[in-house]
Amino acid sequence: MLSMAADCAAWLIANPVEAEDLRESFVSGEEDNGGHLLSNKNIHEINGNWLSSSSNGIHEARLKAKAKRRLRKNSSRDSGRGDSLSDNGDVARGTLAAPTSPKSKLLDRRSRLGKGRGLPKKGGAGGKGVWGRSGEVYEPEQVDEKDPNYDEAQENCVYETVVPPLDERDFEKTVTPIVQEYFEHGDTNEVAELLAELNLGPMRSEVPTLAVSMALEAKASQRELTSRLLADLCGPILSYRDMENSFDKLLRELPDLVLDTPGASQFVGQFIARAVSDRILSKSYIESYKGRVDCKHTRAALDRAAVLLKMSLGGLRIDNHWGTGGGQRPVTQLVKEMNLLLKEYILSGDTKEAERCLRELEVPHFHHEFVYEAIVMVLESKGMKTFNMVLQLLKSLSASSIITVDQMRRGYERVYMDIAEINIDVPRAYFILEQIVDKSFSMDIIGVTIRDLCPCRGRKRFVSEGDGGVVKMESY
Numbered sequence: 001m002l003s004m005a006a007d008c009a010a011w012l013i014a015n016p017v018e019a020e021d022l023r024e025s026f027v028s029g030e031e032d033n034g035g036h037l038l039s040n041k042n043i044h045e046i047n048g049n050w051l052s053s054s055s056n057g058i059h060e061a062r063l064k065a066k067a068k069r070r071l072r073k074n075s076s077r078d079s080g081r082g083d084s085l086s087d088n089g090d091v092a093r094g095t096l097a098a099p100t101s102p103k104s105k106l107l108d109r110r111s112r113l114g115k116g117r118g119l120p121k122k123g124g125a126g127g128k129g130v131w132g133r134s135g136e137v138y139e140p141e142q143v144d145e146k147d148p149n150y151d152e153a154q155e156n157c158v159y160e161t162v163v164p165p166l167d168e169r170d171f172e173k174t175v176t177p178i179v180q181e182y183f184e185h186g187d188t189n190e191v192a193e194l195l196a197e198l199n200l201g202p203m204r205s206e207v208p209t210l211a212v213s214m215a216l217e218a219k220a221s222q223r224e225l226t227s228r229l230l231a232d233l234c235g236p237i238l239s240y241r242d243m244e245n246s247f248d249k250l251l252r253e254l255p256d257l258v259l260d261t262p263g264a265s266q267f268v269g270q271f272i273a274r275a276v277s278d279r280i281l282s283k284s285y286i287e288s289y290k291g292r293v294d295c296k297h298t299r300a301a302l303d304r305a306a307v308l309l310k311m312s313l314g315g316l317r318i319d320n321h322w323g324t325g326g327g328q329r330p331v332t333q334l335v336k337e338m339n340l341l342l343k344e345y346i347l348s349g350d351t352k353e354a355e356r357c358l359r360e361l362e363v364p365h366f367h368h369e370f371v372y373e374a375i376v377m378v379l380e381s382k383g384m385k386t387f388n389m390v391l392q393l394l395k396s397l398s399a400s401s402i403i404t405v406d407q408m409r410r411g412y413e414r415v416y417m418d419i420a421e422i423n424i425d426v427p428r429a430y431f432i433l434e435q436i437v438d439k440s441f442s443m444d445i446i447g448v449t450i451r452d453l454c455p456c457r458g459r460k461r462f463v464s465e466g467d468g469g470v471v472k473m474e475s476y
Contacts, residue, residue, distance in 0.1 A: 143155065163197075163198070163199040164199060165199045165200070165201030165202070165203075166198060166199060166200060166201065166203050167203075168203065171200075171203045171206060171210075172210065174198065175195075175198075175206075175207060175210055176210065176214070178191055178194050178195070179191075179210065179211050179214055180214075182225065182229060183218065183222045183225060186225055188228060188229050188232040188233070189232075191229060191233070192232065192233060192236055192237055195207065195233070195237050196236075196237060204237075204238060204239075204242050205238075205241075205242040205243075205245040205246050205249075206246070207233070207237075207238060207242075207246070208230050208233075208238065208242070208243060208246035208247070209246045209249050209250055211226050211229060211230065212226060212230075212246075212250055212268070212271055213250075213257065214226075215267075215271075216257060216260075216261045216264050216267050216268075217260065217261055219360075219362060220360060221362055223267065223270075223271075226271075227271065227274045227275075227278070230243070230275060230278070230280060231275075231278040231280055234278075234280040240280065240281075240282075243275065243280050243281060244281065244282075244285065247268075247271075247272060247275065247281065247285070250268055250271075251268070251289075251295075251298045251301060251302075252298075254268060254295065254297040254298050254301060255295060255297055258297055264297070265297045265298075265300040265301045265304070266300070266301070266304050268301040269300070269301040269302065269303070269304025269305040269308070270304065270305070270308065272285070272286070272301065272302070272305040273304070273305040273306075273308035273309050273312075276305070276309060277309070277312060286302055286305055286306055286309075289302055331366075334361065334363060334366060334369065335369060335373070337361060338361075338369060338370050338373050339373055339377075341354060341357050341358065341370075342370075342373060342374055342377055342390075344357075345389070345393060346377075346385075346386060346389060349389065351392070351393055351396050354393060355396065355397065355400065355402055358370065358397070358402060359402065364404070364407070365407075367402070367403045367404070367407040367411075368407045368408075368410035368411040368414065369411070370403070370411070371394065371403065371407065371408055371410075371411025371412065372411045372414045372415055374390045374393070374394060374411075375390070375411070375412070375415045375433075375436060376415065376422065377390065378390050378391075378432065378436060379422060379426050379429050379432050379433065379436075380425075380426055387432075387435075387436070391436070391439055391440065391443060391445070394408075394440070394445050395443050395444075395445055398444075398445050405447075408445065408446060409446070409450055412437070412440075412446060412450050412453075413450070413453070415433065416453060416454065416455055419433060419455055423457070430455070430456065430457035431457075433454065433455075434454060434456070437450075437451050437454040438451070
C-alpha cells in the first residue's frame with residue numbers, strides 16, 4: 001500500500017493538471033451518481049468498490065500509458081493510416097490525415113538500419129545514378145598537408161601516357177597491316193598518324209625496309225604508292241639518316257630478296273633513283289658505294305639507279321616511272337593507253353604482250369572500254385587484217401578470263417547504242433558490225449542473247465504494183 005501511494009504521488013507531481021482534473025471529475029461523479037462521501041475525503045465508492053483517490057489516479061494513469069503505447073506501436077506499423085488517440089485514451093482508426101510531407105516509407109530517404117541521426121543519405125544526393133545535388137559545382141580538391149599519406153614531391157609531378165618501344169618481334173606484326181591497308185586506300189596521312197602513335201624507337205629505320213620489301217612482290221601501282229609514302233614520311237616521322245640506313249640494309253639483303261623476286265635488283269635500283277629524285281637520299285649516295293661493292297646484285301641495283309638518274313638529266317621524268325593504279329587515273333588517260341595498246345598489238349601481233357599490258361593497267365572494272373575501242377577500231381579500219389586480229393585478241397582475253405563475260409557484254413552493248421552515230425562517219429558500219437557479231441558468236445566470244453540484240457539498218461524497197469508503189473521501211 002505504501003508503494004502504491006508513492007507511485008501515485010510521483011505521477012501527481014509529473015502531471016499536476018491532469019491530477020486536478022481527475023480529482024474534480026471524481027467529485028462531480030460522486031454527486032451525480034449518488035455516491036456516498038465519507039468523512040474521509042480521500043475514500044470514494046466506485047461501482048460498489050471503495051477506492052482511495054491515490055489508487056484511482058494510478059489506475060487512470062496506467063490506462064493512458066497503455067493507450068499511448070498502443071498508439072505508438074500502431075503508428076510505427078501502419079504509418080500514414082491516420083490513427084489517432086481520442087480524448088479518453090482510445091485509439092481512433094479510419095481518420096486519414098492528409099500528409100504534409102513525404103514521410104512514408106516509400107519516399108523515406110533515411111537509413112533503414114536504424115543507425116545514424118536519421119538524416120537523408122549523402123545529404124539527399126545519394127542513390128543509384130545520382131551525380132550529386134542539383135546545381136552543385138565541383139571544385140579542384142585541395143590537398144591536405146596534414147594527411148599521413150601526403151607527399152610534397154607529388155605536387156610537381158606531371159603524369160603522361162608512356163608507350164613502350166616496339167621490339168623486333170612485335171614490329172612486323174604491327175606495321176605490316178598498316179602498309180597493307182595503305183596499298184588499298186593510298187592515304188599517306190593516315191599512315192603517318194598511325195606510326196606517330198607508336199613508339200618505334202630503334203626500329204624506326206625498319207619502316208622503309210619493310211615497305212619496300214612488301215612492294216617488291218606487289219604490283220607496279222603499289223610500288224609507286226610506296227615511293228610516295230617514303231617521300232611523305234621523311235621529315236615528320238623518319239629522318240634522312242633513317243632512310244640511308246634502310247636502303248643500306250636493302251642492298252645488303254638483296255641476295256635473299258632475289259630468291260623470292262627475281263627482278264629485285266632492278267626494282268631496288270629504281271627505288272633508289274626515285275628516292276634521290278624526291279630528295280630523301282643525297283645525290284652522293286650512289287657515289288659512296290663506288291669501289292666497295294662485291295655482290296653482283298648490289299652492283300646491278302646501283303647501276304640501274306645511276307642510269308635512271310642520268311636519263312632524268314636528259315629530260316626523262318622519273319616521278320611516275322612505276323605507273324599509277326587504274327582507280328587513281330582519269331578516264332581520258334586510260335582511254336588513251338588502251339588505244340595505244342591496240343595499235344601496238346596490230347603492229348606486233350603479240351597476244352601475250354597485249355594481255356600483260358592490259359593486266360598492268362589494273363582496271364578490271366573498265367575492260368568494257370577496251371572491248372568498245374577494239375570494235376570501233378575494226379569498224380573504222382579497212383581490210384580483213386584488223387578484223388581477224390582483233391577478234392583473235394578478244395577470243396584470247398575471254399578464254400583467259402582477263403575480260404569477264406559481263407565486261408564483254410557491256411562493251412558490245414555500248415557499240416550497239418552508238419552505232420547510229422558511228423554510221424555517220426562509217427557508212428558501212430551496220431554491215432561490218434553484223435559480221436563482227438556473227439563471227440564473235442561462232443568463236444564463243446559472246447552468247448546468243450548479245451547476238452540477237454545487234455541492231456540492223458533499215459533499207460528502202462519497192463513492193464508490187466498492187467501497193468501503189470509506196471516505199472516501205474524494212475529491216476534485214
